[in-house]
Amino acid sequence: xxxxxxxxxxxxxxxxxxxxxxxxxxxxxxxxxxxxxxxxxxxxxxxxxxxxxxxxxxxxxxxxxxxxxxxxxxxxxxxxxxxxxxxxxxxxxxxxxxxxxxxxxxxxxxxxxxxxxxxxxxxxxxxxxxxxxxxxxxxxxxxxxxxxxxxxxxxxxxxxxxxxxxxxxxxxxxxxxxxxxxxxxxxxxxxxxxxxxxxxxxxxxxxxxxxxxxxxxxxxxxxxxxxxxxxxxxxxxxxxxxxxxxxxxxxxxxxxxxxxxxxxxxxxxxxxxxxxxxxxxxxxxxxxxxxxxxxxxxxxxxxxxxxxxxxxxxxxxxxxxxxxxxxxxxxxxxxxxxxxxxxxx
Amino acid sequence: xxxxxxxxxxxxxxxxxxxxxxxxxxxxxxxxxxxxxxxxxxxxxxxxxxxxxxxxxxxxxxxxxxxxxxxxxxxxxxxxxxxxxxxxxxxxxxxxxxxxxxxxxxxxxxxxxxxxxxxxxxxxxxxxxxxxxxxxxxxxxxxxxxxxxxxxxxxxxxxxxxxxxxxxxxxxxxxxxxxxxxxxxxxxxxxxxxxxxxxxxxxxxxxxxxxxxxxxxxxxxxxxxxxxxxxxxxxx
Amino acid sequence: xxxxxxxxxxxxxxxxxxxxxxxxxxxxxxxxxxxxxxxxxxxxxxxxxxxxxxxxxxxxxxxxxxxxxxxxxxxxxxxxxxxxxxxxxxxxxxxxxxxxxxxxxxxxxxxxxxxxxxxxxxxxxxxxxxxxxxxxxxxxxxxxxxxxxxxxxxxxxxxxxxxxxxxxxxxxxxxxxxxxxxxxxxxxxxxxxxxxxxxxxxxxxxxxxxxxxxxxxxxxxxxxxxxxxxxxxxxxxxxxxxxxxxxxxxxxxxxxxxxxxxxxxxxxxxxxxxxxxxxxxxxxxxxxxxxxx
Numbered sequence: 001x002x003x004x005x006x007x008x009x010x011x012x013x014x015x016x017x018x019x020x021x022x023x024x025x026x027x028x029x030x031x032x033x034x035x036x037x038x039x040x041x042x043x044x045x046x047x048x049x050x051x052x053x054x055x056x057x058x059x060x061x062x063x064x065x066x067x068x069x070x071x072x073x074x075x076x077x078x079x080x081x082x083x084x085x086x087x088x089x090x091x092x093x094x095x096x097x098x099x100x101x102x103x104x105x106x107x108x109x110x111x112x113x114x115x116x117x118x119x120x121x122x123x124x125x126x127x128x129x130x131x132x133x134x135x136x137x138x139x140x141x142x143x144x145x146x147x148x149x150x151x152x153x154x155x156x157x158x159x160x161x162x163x164x165x166x167x168x169x170x171x172x173x174x175x176x177x178x179x180x181x182x183x184x185x186x187x188x189x190x191x192x193x194x195x196x197x198x199x200x201x202x203x204x205x206x207x208x209x210x211x212x213x214x215x216x217x218x219x220x221x222x223x224x225x226x227x228x229x230x231x232x233x234x235x236x237x238x239x240x241x242x243x244x245x246x247x248x249x250x251x252x253x254x255x256x257x258x259x260x261x262x263x264x265x266x267x268x269x270x271x272x273x274x275x276x277x278x279x280x281x282x283x284x285x286x287x288x289x290x291x292x293x294x295x296x297x298x299x300x301x302x303x304x305x306x307x308x309x310x311x312x313x314x315x316x317x318x319x320x321x322x323x324x325x326x327x328x329x330x331x332x333x334x335x336x337x338x339x340x341x342x343x344x345x
Numbered sequence: 346x347x348x349x350x351x352x353x354x355x356x357x358x359x360x361x362x363x364x365x366x367x368x369x370x371x372x373x374x375x376x377x378x379x380x381x382x383x384x385x386x387x388x389x390x391x392x393x394x395x396x397x398x399x400x401x402x403x404x405x406x407x408x409x410x411x412x413x414x415x416x417x418x419x420x421x422x423x424x425x426x427x428x429x430x431x432x433x434x435x436x437x438x439x440x441x442x443x444x445x446x447x448x449x450x451x452x453x454x455x456x457x458x459x460x461x462x463x464x465x466x467x468x469x470x471x472x473x474x475x476x477x478x479x480x481x482x483x484x485x486x487x488x489x490x491x492x493x494x495x496x497x498x499x500x501x502x503x504x505x506x507x508x509x510x511x512x513x514x515x516x517x518x519x520x521x522x523x524x525x526x527x528x529x530x531x532x533x534x535x536x537x538x539x540x541x542x543x544x545x546x547x548x549x550x551x552x553x554x555x556x557x558x559x560x561x562x563x564x565x566x567x568x569x570x571x572x573x574x575x576x577x578x579x580x581x
Numbered sequence: 582x583x584x585x586x587x588x589x590x591x592x593x594x595x596x597x598x599x600x601x602x603x604x605x606x607x608x609x610x611x612x613x614x615x616x617x618x619x620x621x622x623x624x625x626x627x628x629x630x631x632x633x634x635x636x637x638x639x640x641x642x643x644x645x646x647x648x649x650x651x652x653x654x655x656x657x658x659x660x661x662x663x664x665x666x667x668x669x670x671x672x673x674x675x676x677x678x679x680x681x682x683x684x685x686x687x688x689x690x691x692x693x694x695x696x697x698x699x700x701x702x703x704x705x706x707x708x709x710x711x712x713x714x715x716x717x718x719x720x721x722x723x724x725x726x727x728x729x730x731x732x733x734x735x736x737x738x739x740x741x742x743x744x745x746x747x748x749x750x751x752x753x754x755x756x757x758x759x760x761x762x763x764x765x766x767x768x769x770x771x772x773x774x775x776x777x778x779x780x781x782x783x784x785x786x787x788x789x790x791x792x793x794x795x796x797x798x799x800x801x802x803x804x805x806x807x808x809x810x811x812x813x814x815x816x817x818x819x820x821x822x823x824x825x826x827x828x829x830x831x832x833x834x835x836x837x838x839x840x841x842x843x844x845x846x847x848x849x850x851x852x853x854x855x856x857x858x859x860x861x862x863x864x865x866x867x868x869x870x871x872x873x874x
Contacts, residue, residue: 107855110858111855113673113674114674114677117616118616118811118858119851121807122850122855125800125847125851126851129844129847129848133844133845247684250678254678298685298686298692299690299693300689301685301689302681302685302688302689303686304682305685306664306679306686309679309682395761397757397761415760416760416761417760417766420760420763421763425761426761428758432755434751434755436750437751437754441751444744445751445762448764449763493762
């Protein structure tokens with residue numbers, strides 16, 4: 001089987017099909033679905049970041065919602081108070097959130113495992129009250145309303161369609177960047193740290209530098225996601241960034257697949273669509289006795305999390321990789337081993 | 346009938362096989378030594394008996410097949426295993442260690458009698474009841490471990506390298522007590538040792554393991570007399 | 582000066598609530614080195630069960646209290662045997678994620694069964710002020726303090742004087758050696774979870790009369806309970822109580838004397854956690870290192 005552009009034809013085919021689907025999606029779905037897929041793209045950004053931190057460098061964070069808040073409020077404040085064009089605020093949000101991440105990463109150096117989880121859990125819980133408190137900046141409880149975003153250059157796109165393309169485009173960029181990071185020396189350092197800090201130090205890897213860097217990168221990604229969230233919903237308030245958001249991110253990254261970049265995609269899809277399907281199931285009459293499941297996805301999230309940890313700890317992406325490997329061994333039974341999708345992509 | 350019988354026991358730690366088919370017998374009332382070099386599989390054999398290692402093959406204790414039993418059940422049946430390193434419950438006191446020995450017992454008077462017996466063997470115990478076990482010396486911890494096993498009123502005592510890390514004079518004392526336990530309390534003993542000479546003085550029978558198999562077996566008198574065997578297998 | 586003393590007293594009272602949930606956290610941590618993030622949500626679930634017993638089955642508070650403790654114990658045992666046991670031997674971070682899964686499940690379940698409308702909860706103690714030499718105390722607060730101290734005493738007696746308590750200590754510190762002594766280590770863990778669930782339930786039933794009963798009520802309390810456990814030493818029951826009371830007093834003072842302090846209490850809780858973990862991870866009463874064999 002010949003390889004085109006150094007990649008197996010099946011993968012190339014998948015990429016082509018995938019691109020067509022991504023680009024064509026908004027033309028065949030209605031406004032609501034397009035909007036939801038824009039949110040999927042936003043969560044993919046956040047999950048990519050969390051994966052770099054938890055999946056690749058092994059630092060568990062239950063508080064990435066806080067960095068999303070930083071990014072979101074950076075955008076909202078810049079747009080609302082100063083009138084900066086929304087698209088310019090996105091990289092600014094990344095920088096501000098990234099700086100916050102670096103700051104948090106410093107004390108986090110001395111914490112590990114359970115204790116880091118505890119500290120970031122506390123961070124997630126304390127963010128909404130802090131945001132409420134400094135209401136001169138954040139607009140407090142009422143939040144900040146932003147002007148709606150329209151497609152630029154007079155393109156014939158609805159608002160939702162433009163937002164979809166914006167978010168998806170950024171998600172693809174961020175994905176490519178994450179892919180590059182993982183394949184670089186930084187990525188190898190991350191994984192070395194995750195697997196054994198002692199061995200990593202012995203090999204000359206600076207724990208302080210890379211661990212803090214991981215926090216900063218992860219926060220920058222979350223900042224972009226938060227910024228996009230604010231842009232897409234034209235509104236921001238502290239309640240959207242509580243513990244629930246951080247837990248949702250964790251659920252998404254674990255079920256999607258820790259330690260595999262493209263796990264962010266199934267993770268993002270799950271996190272946005274499961275509540276929708278839970279709602280639909282509830283309306284369709286799925287219930288226990290008189291209790292309806294409508295609008296209560298949490299139980300499914302939690303149960304899915306536990307089941308995934310038990311049966312498929314590498315998440316959906318891990319299952320896909322296994323399936324791909326099985327397919328490869330099936331197809332190349334008489335050939336030399338192929339460098340297929342190796343873990344870490 | 347032998348109290349304990351192993352038949353073609355194969356044991357592994359994951360992909361590494363440690364026992365390649367060990368068969369041995371221990372008669373009731375006797376002391377049997379299990380000898381061999383480092384890595385021969387002596388500790389693994391004891392673990393196979395007490396159910397703490399993956400294995401195939403048959404282990405029979407007093408007519409019961411305990412090959413598939415869980416460690417807790419095997420302890421209840423009357424096998425007391427003093428593991429490698431003594432398994433001291435370090436953060437608990439001497440008294441609490443002994444109480445844990447009697448965990449499976451329901452007869453309060455019997456437990457009291459056994460406690461008195463243990464204090465008879467190890468006279469220092471009553472005075473140091475409330476001392477934290479981790480602060481005892483090596484020899485004292487070994488004695489505590491044996492005492493704790495005695496509190497189970499076991500029918501079979503498995504001792505893993507009781508001499509490890511102890512001064513010769515302490516080792517002599519411990520083996521004197523081991524012989525006494527066997528003679529006075531009629532406890533059958535299977536002792537694993539690297540120190541073959543002292544083990545053979547206490548034991549009636551011995552098996553020598555080599556790379557996971559029984560290489561030589563016989564009475565300790567036979568093994569002690571045979572120069573060739575002593576030199577090549579027992580190191581003295 | 583009296584205002585200050587008043588704040589301290591009220592702080593001690595809330596501190597007891599944090600202490601009681603912290604006790605549950607300490608129990609599980611001692612049993613298996615695990616920070617159970619679901620402890621608060623399990624406690625909330627139990628509290629709602631007691632609510633149903635009182636409101637729909639028309640039981641008085643104290644009988645409902647006892648029944649809920651028993652039911653919670655069974656729930657804790659069941660959770661350990663069914664959900665936690667399959668993860669035996671897996672790394673602690675995996676278990677941590679499982680407890681987060683439990684957090685989400687319990688939170689959702691509570692909301693599903695009882696809804697999100699805030700409810701009033703009649704507790705076991707009347708909310709009646711008493712005067713004590715110039716200071717005002719509430720009977721309810723004294724009651725809470727009393728219950729927490731009784732719980733601490735019972736736990737102390739259990740762990741130091743009973744066979745099961747000793748076996749639990751042995752099993753959590755030295756599982757392999759304990760197995761050789763005939764201890765069924767798995768069931769000891771289940772016992773630990775059962776006890777922790779019961780203690781958590783008590784905590785919920787003590788706090789529900791003070792704040793409204795709703796599915797999310799224990800989340801901020803969980804944060805303070807973790808802070809209390811970390812401050813006191815995450816393996817020490819006495820530390821949990823001392824830590825809880827300290828945090829309670831600290832938060833009362835922050836709320837009163839720092840402008841806007843009420844909002845920032847959670848943030849201060851975060852700061853306490855981080856500072857303690859950085860400066861003295863073993864807390865006030867904890868041991869520096871624990872060896873397992």
